[in-house]
Amino acid sequence: MNLELLLSDLNDNSKYRFHLAKQEPGGTRPIDVLARSQEEWGSWQVYRGNNKERFVKDKIASFAQISGSKFLFGGIYRIVGRENEYYDVELENSYSELIGRLVINYKGDNTRGTVFTPDYIFSHTSISSIYEHKYQGEKFISYDRINNSFESIDIIIRNELNDWKVALSNVYGVYLITDTSTGKHYVGSAYGNQGIWGRWSDYIYGFHGNNKELKELYSINSEKYFKDHFKFTILEVLSTSLVPEEVIQRESLWKRKLLTVKFGYNVT
Numbered sequence: 001m002n003l004e005l006l007l008s009d010l011n012d013n014s015k016y017r018f019h020l021a022k023q024e025p026g027g028t029r030p031i032d033v034l035a036r037s038q039e040e041w042g043s044w045q046v047y048r049g050n051n052k053e054r055f056v057k058d059k060i061a062s063f064a065q066i067s068g069s070k071f072l073f074g075g076i077y078r079i080v081g082r083e084n085e086y087y088d089v090e091l092e093n094s095y096s097e098l099i100g101r102l103v104i105n106y107k108g109d110n111t112r113g114t115v116f117t118p119d120y121i122f123s124h125t126s127i128s129s130i131y132e133h134k135y136q137g138e139k140f141i142s143y144d145r146i147n148n149s150f151e152s153i154d155i156i157i158r159n160e161l162n163d164w165k166v167a168l169s170n171v172y173g174v175y176l177i178t179d180t181s182t183g184k185h186y187v188g189s190a191y192g193n194q195g196i197w198g199r200w201s202d203y204i205y206g207f208h209g210n211n212k213e214l215k216e217l218y219s220i221n222s223e224k225y226f227k228d229h230f231k232f233t234i235l236e237v238l239s240t241s242l243v244p245e246e247v248i249q250r251e252s253l254w255k256r257k258l259l260t261v262k263f264g265y266n267v268t
Contacts, residue, residue, distance in 0.1 A: 001127040030064035073102035100134035168197035186265040189251035213265040
């Protein structure tokens with residue numbers, strides 16, 4: 001579908017610029033920012049750098065990269081002030097019902113450039129889809145596909161995404177936390193209330209999960225380190241019919257296999 005049919009009034013080079021926020025290698029995913037906080041997403045629209053032509057118009061149509069050529073609509077921002085390298089912006093109500101729902105397929109210049117004129121966007125872009133509901137985080141696919149950053153799990157748990165909550169609340173399991181900065185691992189187990197969901201919630205809201213080595217790491221590096229470098233995956237899904245001792249036995253087996261007491265963050 002032609003994008004201009006839906007957003008025809010945005011095709012005005014004298015007023016608008018389109019901002020296609022792309023993920024830097026190893027950086028934060030734009031769609032995670034959009035899903036986490038509209039205020040934080042707004043902060044992604046304010047920087048113009050040293051190039052005074054970056055945003056010289058009145059309004060910014062923002063989009064967050066999903067992956068490759070797919071981008072998710074993040075809203076229309078009006079520039080209300082300009083100072084040095086930054087803008088003051090304000091989210092408008094126009095097309096607000098499409099925020100987090102409209103997906104475009106961009107086939108234009110795929111270099112690091114992120115700012116484009118409307119006529120260029122409309123001639124190189126089509127509508128890919130419109131979600132029924134606003135995007136609040138990625139969908140749950142399967143236990144073995146989980147390999148998520150702290151930021152991603154944070155969004156899932158804080159937004160209480162139902163598919164994830166149902167899947168993770170109804171199983172016990174042995175999980176792995178990886179510190180991507182050092183390569184160290186931590187093996188843990190979940191066998192309490194709400195299963196893996198409940199255990200991972202402890203990390204999202206408390207970071208260290210009350211684990212000795214992770215508490216020491218937290219005291220040195222604080223929460224930003226965890227947000228930037230921790231990833232979660234599941235080593236083994238277990239039935240909630242097991243007693244805690246049985247789950248702990250499986251946890252101990254994985255610690256021995258992965259040598260996480262000797263080389264990781266496990267103490268025993």
